[in-house]
Amino acid sequence: MGWAEGAPHNDPAVSRILAIAWKDLRSTMRNVPALAMMLVAPLALAALLGFAFGGGQSFSISATKVAVANADTGTAGVAENAGNVVVGVMKSPDLRDIITVGDKPSAAAARTSVDDGKSTTAVIIPADLSAAIFATSPTAPMAVVELYENPTQEIGGAITESIVGQALLGFNGARAAALAASGLATANGDGERAGKLAQQAAETYMRDGGAAAAVSVAQRAPRLPGGESTKDVGVTGTILAGMMIFFMFFGANNVARTIIDEDRAGTLPRLFTTPTSRHTILGGKYSSVFVTVTVQAVILLVAGRLIFSIDWGRLDAVAALTLVAAAVASGLALLVISLVRTPAQAGAIGAGVYLVLALVGGNFTGTAAAGGTYAQIQKLTPNGWLLQGWDAVMRGGGLADIGLNLLVPLLFAVAFFAVAALRFRKRYA
Amino acid sequence: MSIVEVQELCKQYDPPKGVLAVDGVSFHIDKGEIFSLLGPNGAGKSTTISMLSCLLRPSGGDALVDGHSVVTDSQAVKEAIGVVPQDIALYPDMSARENLLFWGKMYGLAGAELHARVDEVLELITLVDRQKDRVEKFSGGMKRRVNIGVALLHKPRVLYLDEPTVGIDPQSRRSILDGILALRDQGMTILYTTHYMAEAQELSDRIGIVDHGKMIAVGTNEELVRSVGEEAHVELSVDHYLEGMVERWADVPGVTKAMIDEERAVLLVQDANEVLPRLFEAAAAAGSRITEVNVTEPNLEMVFLHLTGRALRE
Numbered sequence: 001m002g003w004a005e006g007a008p009h010n011d012p013a014v015s016r017i018l019a020i021a022w023k024d025l026r027s028t029m030r031n032v033p034a035l036a037m038m039l040v041a042p043l044a045l046a047a048l049l050g051f052a053f054g055g056g057q058s059f060s061i062s063a064t065k066v067a068v069a070n071a072d073t074g075t076a077g078v079a080e081n082a083g084n085v086v087v088g089v090m091k092s093p094d095l096r097d098i099i100t101v102g103d104k105p106s107a108a109a110a111r112t113s114v115d116d117g118k119s120t121t122a123v124i125i126p127a128d129l130s131a132a133i134f135a136t137s138p139t140a141p142m143a144v145v146e147l148y149e150n151p152t153q154e155i156g157g158a159i160t161e162s163i164v165g166q167a168l169l170g171f172n173g174a175r176a177a178a179l180a181a182s183g184l185a186t187a188n189g190d191g192e193r194a195g196k197l198a199q200q201a202a203e204t205y206m207r208d209g210g211a212a213a214a215v216s217v218a219q220r221a222p223r224l225p226g227g228e229s230t231k232d233v234g235v236t237g238t239i240l241a242g243m244m245i246f247f248m249f250f251g252a253n254n255v256a257r258t259i260i261d262e263d264r265a266g267t268l269p270r271l272f273t274t275p276t277s278r279h280t281i282l283g284g285k286y287s288s289v290f291v292t293v294t295v296q297a298v299i300l301l302v303a304g305r306l307i308f309s310i311d312w313g314r315l316d317a318v319a320a321l322t323l324v325a326a327a328v329a330s331g332l333a334l335l336v337i338s339l340v341r342t343p344a345q346a347g348a349i350g351a352g353v354y355l356v357l358a359l360v361g362g363n364f365t366g367t368a369a370a371g372g373t374y375a376q377i378q379k380l381t382p383n384g385w386l387l388q389g390w391d392a393v394m395r396g397g398g399l400a401d402i403g404l405n406l407l408v409p410l411l412f413a414v415a416f417f418a419v420a421a422l423r424f425r426k427r428y429a
Numbered sequence: 430m431s432i433v434e435v436q437e438l439c440k441q442y443d444p445p446k447g448v449l450a451v452d453g454v455s456f457h458i459d460k461g462e463i464f465s466l467l468g469p470n471g472a473g474k475s476t477t478i479s480m481l482s483c484l485l486r487p488s489g490g491d492a493l494v495d496g497h498s499v500v501t502d503s504q505a506v507k508e509a510i511g512v513v514p515q516d517i518a519l520y521p522d523m524s525a526r527e528n529l530l531f532w533g534k535m536y537g538l539a540g541a542e543l544h545a546r547v548d549e550v551l552e553l554i555t556l557v558d559r560q561k562d563r564v565e566k567f568s569g570g571m572k573r574r575v576n577i578g579v580a581l582l583h584k585p586r587v588l589y590l591d592e593p594t595v596g597i598d599p600q601s602r603r604s605i606l607d608g609i610l611a612l613r614d615q616g617m618t619i620l621y622t623t624h625y626m627a628e629a630q631e632l633s634d635r636i637g638i639v640d641h642g643k644m645i646a647v648g649t650n651e652e653l654v655r656s657v658g659e660e661a662h663v664e665l666s667v668d669h670y671l672e673g674m675v676e677r678w679a680d681v682p683g684v685t686k687a688m689i690d691e692e693r694a695v696l697l698v699q700d701a702n703e704v705l706p707r708l709f710e711a712a713a714a715a716g717s718r719i720t721e722v723n724v725t726e727p728n729l730e731m732v733f734l735h736l737t738g739r740a741l742r743e
């Protein structure tokens with residue numbers, strides 16, 4: 001056969017798109033610095049930060065050491081001692097992981113323990129605590145429980161304060177109710193009996209503690225729309241999700257940048273001299289970006305599972321989040337590349353855009369657990385929505401719980417991609 | 430029968446102020462011939478190739494390739510052509526074979542046919558035993574060969590080669606030129622650009638000389654040389670009696686001019702082959718021995734000089 005007898009060949013566009021995507025994916029896999037950036041960096045950072053926050057499984061803080069000096073002498077006619085009740089609450093087994101209580105003979109000894117750094121906080125219970133609580137007159141003097149804290153140990157102080165405060169709040173509530181009842185009884189003419197009743201009510205409350213409480217408060221992280229939160233989210237998973245999306249931006253940027261690189265190297269113009277249409281070629285490039293970041297995400301998710309035993313949650317929801325995240329990263333990177341002219345600009349402008357989005361979106365600061373205003377600010381970014389979705393799925397949520405967390409970023413992705421495609425069409429018309 | 434018809438092709442980069450890189454160029458290429466565009470740097474050769482490859486839209490004019498307009502029917506044009514760009518356009522991190530397979534797919538080849546074509550091309554560019562090596566590890570000449578091989582995968586009807594021998598050793602150049610002649614002998618039509626006069630002269634069936642975006646002369650090598658009426662230079666040295674000999678040679682038929690340049694005689698002759706024996710006879714008759722002869726046939730270099738007043742720098 002001669003060399004000039006070519007007839008048109010009609011291999012379908014899809015297979016050419018795949019050929020371009022496969023070529024770019026393979027070339028990324030051979031690029032060690034790119035791999036380090038796409039895979040090693042997020043894993044290493046997640047490991048490091050996860051370790052810094054302790055344990056790798058959940059946020060845990062070592063138990064706060066509290067010195068207690070209980071001087072409460074009780075009050076005449078009442079068996080219960082309020083000071084002992086407060087100390088009992090602090091020593092309850094439920095709180096063992098949070099505070100360790102050491103008894104001190106005097107207020108001075110307790111303060112010294114803090115001054116010497118042996119304790120974080122001293123709780124000093126006055127002699128007249130029981131007297132104040134069981135007083136029958138509303139004008140009885142107020143007792144003051146003193147918290148003496150090392151100012152550098154804010155968290156320990158806050159924890160102690162909330163535990164002690166909780167206990168005292170209960171007393172105050174009981175006393176207020178009793179006084180109200182006694183006020184009613186006094187109005188009915190039996191002042192002394194009413195005072196006794198109030199005292200008894202307070203005492204009963206004290207003895208039974210919170211056991212018969214009608215209302216209790218349980219602490220939970222803010223919820224995304226959807227089912228009840230039941231699972232504890234590992235901190236490493238939360239961090240890795242943020243890092244993964246952040247580094248997916250860079251992974252996508254790496255591949256999208258090859259459009260400029262290939263333009264300069266002459267392979268893109270050469271592609272344009274082949275019978276493969278420009279739409280197919282650019283479509284191939286877009287696919288390269290998407291395929292590469294999807295592979296990056298899957299590797300990171302699997303690595304997170306294997307290395308850090310992260311439970312990512314339900315497979316269908318994770319798959320959907322991964323694909324939408326890949327679409328966002330691809331669309332954004334293509335948009336950035338379509339706006340710049342040189343590889344240097346692609347690097348600098350890309351890095352700036354991704355960093356700002358990551359800061360606003362919360363890639364470095366954890367997810368929706370932050371709550372409040374910040375959760376709203378996160379929602380200005382597609383990555384913020386994705387992270388909140390990821391958080392919900394890690395807490396046991398399913399597809400039904402993350403509809404908006406998929407839809408909103410997808411709309412972002414489509415918008416990014418549309419603008420990028422328009423710009424590329426113009427540039428390579 | 431012409432397979433390429435270029436009509437008043439123009440290209441202005443960045444109008445309205447930009448360079449008029451190609452300025453009303455017209456020529457045609459017959460089926461099965463090698464046509465060279467010969468011109469110095471910046472003459473507009475690559476720009477012309479880019480327009481004929483549908484890579485650049487002409488600012489004016491049109492070209493028909495295999496009967497299809499590069500302006501309105503680019504898809505059909507691209508099916509018919511193979512383009513070897515001036516700068517090597519390959520993926521350096523991929524092997525020669527991987528490159529060929531990828532580009533073959535872009536030309537629409539697939540499956541067994543693709544692999545067979547890649548094997549054939551590797552054979553042709555004599556890189557069968559290096560096919561698994563990454564292109565970045567190749568020598569300049571080997572890269573050039575792969576660069577050409579890519580454009581041959583789909584058996585194009587017209588092959589464009591834009592300065593394919595720049596910056597390589599004489600041996601690689603030789604093998605590329607021989608390869609091009611072999612392709613022509615198998616019926617491929619070739620558009621070749623170069624600024625090497627000798628290459629154009631050796632390869633081409635016809636040559637277009639371009640300068641500053643304009644086609645200043647077109648024809649066969651002989652036609653071009655004859656058109657400017659250039660003559661051959663004959664330089665002669667004799668053992669003695671140089672001045673007397675020059676006077677005698679001046680009278681030999683076919684010699685239009687004879688002069689002395691340092692220790693040699695320099696003659697301008699219309700046809701060196703015809704005149705040389707007479708020059709020897711005249712010397713023998715005068716009792717002189719010719720010790721050195723140097724004949725320079727008129728060439729494209731002279732044509733270019735004649736037409737532009739400038740040398741075609743090599």
Ligand SMILES: Nc1ncnc2c1ncn2[C@@H]1O[C@H](COP(=O)(O)OP(=O)(O)OP(=O)(O)O)[C@@H](O)[C@H]1O
Nearest residue numbers: 442448450468469470471472473474475476477624
């Ligand atoms: N992309 C471009 N933008 C603006 N001007 C250009 C561009 N490409 C080429 N030119 C100008 O067009 C003119 C012709 O360039 P071209 O590359 O076609 O020449 P050439 O004959 O191929 O030269 P060489 O032998 O150096 O390859 C030159 O003046 C060049 O500076």
Ligand SMILES: [Mg+2]
Nearest residue numbers: 474475476515
């Ligand atoms: Mg050129």
